[in-house]
Amino acid sequence: MQAPQSTVDPSEIAKFEAMAAEWWDPNGKFKPLHMLNPCRLDYITQQIAGEFDRDLTKPKPFSGLRLLDIGCGGGLLSEPMTRLGATVVGADAAGGNLPVARIHAEQSGLDIDYRHTTAEAMAEAGEQFDVVLNMEVVEHVADPLAYLTATRQLLRPGGLQICSTINRNAKSFAMAIIGAEVIMRWLPRGTHEWSKFITPDELFDLLSQAGLSPVDRKGFLFNPITWGWSISDRDLSVNYVTASIKH
Template identity: 80%
Template structure:
């Protein structure tokens, strides 16, 4: 087995190790992700269906697709992908997340290949996927350019890469750090570092430099009145998501 140089940030991994057991607690430290998840899934499923010509009204529309969920945590995205028929690998650099994900998948009657590994090691060993889900991870790695190159290598030619992160501006500091961590206490203080946030234009440039072609980007917008998230074509000011393709 080959071992590639890792972009894992040990300090970032330690933060999520400490929260591992709470992944499936709807009111725990990952409450923001549970709230955001339906919106994330709407985007992910529509992008996959559009790219691979799949009918989302069918029982298992993603059958035959191999999907990698990088930074899978407790499996909040891996499980829906498996239910839709995909062959799913969930990878996480935080070892403590893997048994949590495995137990929950077993309780849910789902077969998911969960692994304690990194994107770089999987790429070095020649693994390839139709889809790479890279959600809320790039702002936690030590080297986004190297990490995104590994994501590129993990895609089959013509494969789809979906990447979400947080914009870097005064609003995102107030919403994602002051609001989410200090006022609402949705996340432990220090979960995010504002300096590691990436603007949409910066991310598009990094994706292109990694050898992929960006094809879409949208904002995830939180409505404090309706207490819900929605997709936006225009508002990418805080949370946002991108889709890109590896040339065939």
């Protein structure tokens, strides 16, 4: 059997493996993700609860749902999803991230199936999930359409994919690259390539071409005065997130 084509970009993987040990340091190189994480989780949990009619006030509201966190890194989303009751597979093409994720999950008393693999390989193996979290990954792959097609194949009919990325415009260049990498030094220089950023309309089009039905998009808005993030219905100018369904 021919091996599935991979959209993994080796140079992108090398960047994140070099930072692997710092995943759970809130003041380290992943500080921007730690700051953004509560906002991401709020959007994710609301979308899953709405789609699968779950009550977030109950213990383990996502029990019975199988969830894939693709590009899981150190497990910043895999762990809270597990605590909410989902059966979680955390997959990452950067194998160096996974020992950190596994150790942290074990220390936290959480059972998470972490795998060094790709979306394409899992789709080829016939894996199926109710939810795919595809957060801040699509701007790092070599072929976004092929990658999103693979993530759609991983969804059961009626499944939900949540995909976030960074818009491509002058503001995103100023904030995500100049601000985060050069001025604040939150991330090593070269972590992001502005040319790989994707506009919301482009992402909706890619999701549709991949066979998904986009149903929602929101912005993640950083406030430099409060030094915090919020969800915006209107401002998708830098970080944004989408929800789409497989029918």
